[in-house]
Amino acid sequence: MYPPKILILLFVLLSTFSSSRLAMNKSFALGIEIGTIWRNNPSLLHNDYPEDEFSLRIILPKDATFFTTNSSSDLDSLSFACGFFCAGPVATCDDYIFSIFVVNTYSSSDAVSFNAPKVVWSANRDRPVKENANVQLTELGDLVLYDSDGAHVWSTNTEDMSVAGMNLTSAGNLVLLNQSNMQLWRSFDHPTDTLVTGQILPEGQKLIAMTSVANWSSGNFDLTVLPDGMYAFAGTDTRLAYYRSPTGGTVTTNRSAYVALKNGSLEVFTNFRDTEAPDYQIQLPRDNYGLGFVRLDFDGHLRLYLWTNNSWVSSDVFDIADPCAYPLACGEYGICSDGQCSCPDAAIGQSGLFDVIDPREVNHGCLPIGSLSCDSARKPTLLSLPNITRFNGVYNWTTSEERCKLSCLNDCSCKASFFQQYDTSTGFCFLASDIFSMISVNSPSYSSNFSSLAFVKVNGATRNFVLSQGKLTVALAVGSSTFIALVVVAVLVVLRRNRAEPLEDDDIIDQLPGLPARFSFMELKSATEDFSKVIGKGGSGSVFEGQICDKQVAVKRLDGINQGKREFLAEVQTIGSINHIYLVRLIGFCAEKSHRLLVYEYMPNGSLDRWIFQRHQEAPLDWKTRLRIITDVARGLAYLHSDCRETIVHLDIKPQNILLDEQFTAKVSDFGLAKLIDREQGSVMTRLRGTPGYLAPEWLTSVINEKVDVYSFGIVIMEIICGRSNLDYSQPEESRHLISMLQDKAKTDQLLDLIDPRSTDMQCHLDEVSRMMNLAMWCLQVDSRRRPSMTEVVKILDGAMDVETELDLDLVNLELMVANRAVRGNIAATLQIDSVLSGPR
Known part of the structure; x- marks a missing residue:
């Protein structure tokens, strides 16, 4: 017999299903019919203990044996459930995520408790909902999440797909079904940060870690499958690989690569020659497979979680021997040396510039003392760190040490710059907007003419105070009157400045x-x-x-x-x-x-990159839409260049800065802080800004005009047509740089080989596609004087002008090519550059 409390709860659960129009059809075992609505409040089945450090509200358990009282095995008390999850005390939770989770359920005579919950899938972790939000399986067959104010947050986009019901499988897969029990939508096909047993991660999808233990939103690490293996990347704007499965293979058929989690192993499939055997297999602990999953955690570790002896036990999956090779081995700003962590100032014998986040756990990282600001009065300075590098030795461009430092100082988004040199006047520079751990270089392992430096931004006032402490002591001892005089002068200067500049907004x-x-x-x-x-x-x-x-x-x-x-x-x-x-x-x-x-x-369809670089829920954009987007962007740029009182040069044209409204009308964004050029001036000299992969060759001279936007526009045309990024180091080596491929294909008259392979529609418009590719090549001329103006581009798109045919087909400037220097040989991984110097929108 169940205890009275459990009988009551089971009655409530069954009543909930009945009031929610539970499908009585035998084809749905505990299935849910269309038209069902669940509201996020305590009327749902929930945990009872207010001191619990989580809040669960369950709308759909896996099966009727969700509760057990006298389990013969600790696995018997585990079950998948679907509902609202909040990682915080029950009494104060107010940010809920619609999730699938696995919990240990047990009961006593007066309460039910859900212990040790682990979320394995979530719908809205980047946009939590509040109390009284609701989930609806609409009459049209769409599973929709609305916030308490009625705002649309998430949906499966399955309207008009003949959805008849919903179920949660024993494997933890939330599915929408038709009358024949055919699965029309599966949560397994939309992973977040976790793979459960039986789930696969196909090529083109990612696991994205959460930001931190307390922040469930998408973070800085992702795991993906590429044609030659499984990769882990760190960074959002600039993705740097820190792990690659040692497969070394390539796909030899038209079947895509994938990763599969099975009982006993995580298997990587890339080659499909004769057998279905995986190319690489990561053997998991064999003590007790039980119920388990792998999760990409916030710190970049891929961990296997197994339920053993009534608790979760975790172990690392990646075979990374060097503890310093993880991007957060010592937390943000931390320096890793043979597995030991320190802060940057301590590493060079200083103090007062950084605080350890947790003195008991030095590997949690460091924080700069004082906030970094670009205001002229508190401009940051650089702390020079010798023999320091990063977890991935990929660098942006060739330059001098001084210019590498200045480029970081002059860009607010840059938090550190890294420079490497081999006994020459120039070296290789990388500007970091994402701060991870740094690595101490073992100098004897490198040649004598090699140097590796890091320059970390610190608060200028703080550093000046630290560096001048000794001198200040001497100065005070020699004569306090001099110090007082200096203070008086400083006060007078401040007062004068305050009179000159009003204080009030x-x-x-x-x-x-x-x-x-x-x-x-x-x-x-x-x-x-x-x-x-x-x-x-x-x-x-x-x-x-x-x-x-x-x-x-x-x-x-x-x-x-x-x-x-x-x-x-x-x-x-x-x-x-x-x-x-x-x-x-x-x-x-x-x-x-x-x-x-x-x-x-507000632009409801977001930025262009998510529609051309990633597999979207909908079909790839048709040619008519792609051509219209190209035309819209051209008109917007022509207006900035020609129709304003001053020429406005955008300086950062890329798909991330092209937004789409509900009708897929394209609009250029983020031009608010671009460069203004007087029409009589023609060109200006300015510091390097923009995004690697979209920079025109004249940036090497720092003298630019509006033709830099024309060059970037040419790259965007090719990305729209080809459905990929200009710089994509996830591709085989010969295909990583799109414009190099364009140059080669143009010289052999094979341009149409570059068309987005996902689009069959473009095959019906090959003449127009070819014309747009020729327009792109005109915009990509190395000599800016040979490029068209954006006004001319608009005329070409309107059919009032022809594309120039006498083009220079040498489109690649070698000095602008990204310089790759792998400093640490243990990671044979590469970089996909999106944005370093500025960000989208």
Whole structure:
């Protein structure tokens, strides 16, 4: 007999299913019919103990034996369930994720408890919902998640697919079924950070780790399967590989590679010659397979979790022998030396620049003392660290040590630069916007003419204080009167500056008429629900979804900006006056104390990169849509270059900065802080900015004009046509650089070999496709004078002008090619560069 409490709970559970219109058809064992609605509140089956460090609200257990009281095996008490999960105390939880989890369930006479929950899939981890959010299996067969305010958060997009019900399988797979029990949608096909036993990760999909133990949103690590093996990458804008399975094979048929988790092994399949045997097999512990899963954790480790002796036991899956090879071996800013961790200042015998996050766990990393700012009054400096490198020895470009340092100092998104040199006047530089652990280089293992340096940004005032402590003591001993005089002078300077520059925001803003709408920081904080709905991240800041009155908006919070308030407002004034159908409209701004925020119109289909670089839920874009996007972007750029009072050069044209509305109209974004060029000037000299892979050759001279945008536009045309990034180091070596491939195919008259293989529609428009590829090559001429203007590009797209046929087919400037130098030989991995110097949106 079940205890009375359990009988009551089972009755409640069955009543819930009955009131939710439980399918009575025998084809659905505990299945759910369409039209069912679940609301996230305590009326759902939930854990009872308020002191529990998690909150579970269950809408769908795997089967009727979800509860056991006298388990003969610890595995008997484990079960998959689907519902709302909140990783926090029950009494204070307010951010719920619609999830599938595995829990240990047990009961007593007066309570039910769900112990040791592990989330194995989630729908909305980047956008948690609140109390009274609801999940609906709609009459049209779409599983939809709505927040408590009615906002649409997530759905399976299965309308009109003849969905008749929903079920959770014994393997933990949430499925939508038709009347014949055919699976029309599966959670297994949309993994988050975990693979359960029996699940596969096919080529083209990723496991993406969460940000931290306390933050379940998508983090900086991902695991993916490529044609030659399984890779783990670190970084969001710039993905650097830190692990590769040693398969060494390539796919020899048209079958895709994949990884499969089975009872006993994680198997990597890339070669399909004669057998179905995997190319590489990671053997898992054989003591007790039980119920287990592998998860890519927030620290970049791939771990196997097994339920053994009533607890979860984890073990590493990657065969990485060097403990320093993990990107977070010593946490952010930490330096790893033979497995030991230290902070950067301690490594060179200083102190006062960094704090250890947890003195008991030094491997948790370090934090710079004082916030980093690009304001001229508190400009950061660089701490030079000799014999230091990164976990992946891939570098951006060839330059001098001094220029490598200056490039980082002059870019707010750069947190450190790394430089390597082999007894020459130039070396190889990498600018890091993502800070991971650093690695101490063992000098005897390298030649005498080799040097490896790191330059880490620190608070200028803090460093100056530390470096001058000894001198200050002597100065005070020699004469305090001199010190007092200096203080008096400093005070007078500050007072004079304060009289020259108004302190109040209103005093500055009143001097600049014609600004767009002004919002307070608290207004935007409220509009974005405390900046909780992240829809984009980049080097210069994050973008959040918000609601102002009845208008949906995108709010960009600038995390670092290398200009004062006057300069920021002047550029907002200029860009706010621009209104064009193919430019994302700037609605308003906030310039309050240290806060800099921009409010843009909301673009529901996001950025172009997710539609051309990744396998989207929908079919690949058809040719008509691709051509329209190319035309829209051209019109937007032509307006910036030719129709404004000053020429506005965007400087960072790439798919991440091209946004799509609900009709797939393309609009150029992130032009608010671009370069303004006086028409009489023609060109300007400016520091390097933009994104590697999209930079025109003239950036080597730092003298640029609007033709740098034309060059980047040519690359975007090719990416749209080919369905891949210009620099994609996940490809075989001969296919990594798209423009090199374009150059080779153009010389052998094989351009059409480059068409996106996923699109059959383009095969019906080969003449138009070929014409666009020739336009791209015209835009990609190394000599900027031979490129068309964007006004001419628009005429070509309108059919009023022909594409230039006398083209230089040598499109690749070798000095701009990414320089790869693998410093540590234990990782034969490469880089896929997206964005280093600035971020999307």
